[in-house]
Amino acid sequence: MTASHDLIVLGAGSGGLATAFRAAQHGARVGLLDPAALGGTCVHRGCVPKKALWFAAQWAQAQQMAATVGFALQPGPLDWEHFRQLRQRYIDAIDERYARRLQEAGVQLLRQAGRLVAADTIELGDGSRLQAAQIVIATGARPRTLNLPGFPLGMVSDDMFALQSLPHRAAIVGSGYVATEFAGMLRAFGSEVDLLMRERLLADFDVELTVALQEQMQAQGIRIRRCSAVQAAHRGADGILLDDARAGACGPYDALLWAVGRVPNSEDLGLAAVGVETDEDGHVLTDARQQSSVAGIHAVGDVTGRKALTPVATAAGRRLADRLFGGQPEAPLDYDNIPSVAFSEPPLGMVGLTEATARERHGDAVTVYRRRFTPMQWALAGRQEQSLMKLVCVGSEERVLGIHVLGPGAEEMLQGFAVALTLGLRKRDLDSTVAIHPSSAEELLLMG
C-alpha cells in the first residue's frame, strides 16, 4: 500500500487540530479523523461552554454589586435556556470556522473514528485504510465514572452543559478544577451547593491561596465537606441522597455532579497490538518530544496524561509538527512554567512553582513575598474579601519561580507575567517596572 498521507491525526480536538494545521502549513499531506464535532472537549464540553457560564456567573454577581452601589435594578435570575441557546450559537460558529479553515489549509477531514492496525496504517470505521509514515494520537479524555451504587443518578461535566434549568440544591463530588468551577458558578446563580472533597481543593495550586479560596467559597455559602468518602447515591422522596462514610448521610439534592477526574480515550485504538505503551490508566506514554514507544507514532494532549489543558495540547502539537515537517530543532515543552487559571469565584491563577515545590527543590534559598488587599471594586460594593498575591523567588538574584494570584482579574493578569517569568524574570525587574494605577496587577510590582 502506498502512503495516502504524510501525517494522519486521530482526533480533531485542541491537540489534533493544532498538529494538523501546523503540519499542513509546512506542506505535509494531512488526514484528520474525528467522528464528532470539530474542536473536541474544549469547544463542546470544556473551556468554551464553561467560560460562557462563568461570564454569566460574573454578570449575576455584577448585578448584585451594581444594585449595592446605587443602580436602580432588581437582580434577577438567568433565563437558563435563552443563555444556553446563545452559547450554542457561539460554539456552532467555532465548529463551522474550523471546517472552513481545514479546507483552506488542504487538510483532508474524515468524519470517522480510526484505529491502528500497523505502525503506519489506520483503519477507519467503514473498514477502509489510510497509510502514513507519521501518526499522531490526539483522542483526548472523558469524565471518569465510579463503580459505586447509584452513580448513574448523578451527572458528569459533559451533562452540565445540557442542563435545562438551574438545580436548586446541588451536590458536587470532587475538589479539582471542574468541582471548584461549577461550585462557584452554581452558587453565583443562586443554587445551594454542597462540595464533597476527598482531597484538598485544587491540589496543584499553592496551598496558601487554595485555603484563602476555600474560605471565600464558604463565606459565599458553599458548604464544604472535607475528607469526604461518598460510597453510594440513591433516590429519596425529596431528591438524591448520598451515603458518605465520613460525613454521614447528605442531601436531598436536585442534582449531583461527579467531578472525579478524567480517563484517556485510548482503549479502542489498537495500541497494544502495534506495541504502543500506555500507563496503568491508559495514557499513551511519550517522551519530551511527544514520541511514543513506537517510531512514527506520537501523542499529544489529554491522552498523554500530561497537564490536561488546551494550550498545552496545542503547543505540543505545533512543536511536534514543526519538528516532523518544518525542519525545526527540538524544543521540548517546559511543563514547569505553564500558566493555569481555575475559573473559581474568585479566579485563582498560577504560573511556575508553588512555594512547597520551590522549597523541595531549593530549600532555604527560597524567598516569598505576599500581598493581601481588598480590590477597589469590591470595597466600593461593600465586599470584605481580599485578593491574595504571592511571589516565590530563589537565590540572591531573586529569580521568580512562581507567581500566584487569587482575586478578580487573575484570569487576564497572569498571561503577561507568565511571559516575563519564562524569560527569566527577577524580583528587581518587577521593582523597576512602572505600575499601572489604580489596578490590582500593580500589587505584584509593589511587594517587599
Ligand SMILES: Cc1cc2nc3c(=O)[nH]c(=O)nc-3n(C[C@H](O)[C@H](O)[C@H](O)COP(=O)(O)OP(=O)(O)OC[C@H]3O[C@@H](n4cnc5c(N)ncnc54)[C@H](O)[C@@H]3O)c2cc1C
Ligand atoms: C469542564 C471542562 C472545562 C475545561 N476548562 C478548561 C479551561 O478553562 N482551560 C483549559 O486550558 N483547559 C480546560 N479544560 C481542558 C481541555 O478541554 C482539554 O485539555 C483539551 O480539550 C484537550 O484537548 P485534546 O486535543 O487532547 O482532546 P479533546 O479535545 O478531548 O479531543 C479529542 C478528540 O478525539 C476524538 N476521538 C476520540 N477517539 C477517536 C478515534 N478513535 N478516532 C478519531 N478521533 C477520535 C474525539 O471525538 C475528540 O473530538 C477543560 C476540560 C473540561 C472537561
Ligand SMILES: NC(=O)c1ccc[n+]([C@@H]2O[C@H](COP(=O)([O-])OP(=O)(O)OC[C@H]3O[C@@H](n4cnc5c(N)ncnc54)[C@H](O)[C@@H]3O)[C@@H](O)[C@H]2O)c1
Ligand atoms: N480552568 C481550567 O483550566 C480547567 C477547568 C476544568 C478542567 N481542566 C482540566 O481538566 C482536568 C480534569 O478536571 P477534573 O476536575 O475532572 O479533574 P482533577 O484531576 O482536577 O480533579 C479530580 C478530583 O477528583 C477527586 N476524586 C478522584 N476520585 C475520587 C473519588 N473516588 N471520590 C471522590 N473524589 C475523587 C480528586 O480528589 C480530585 O479532586 C483538570 O486536571 C484540568 O487539567 C482545566
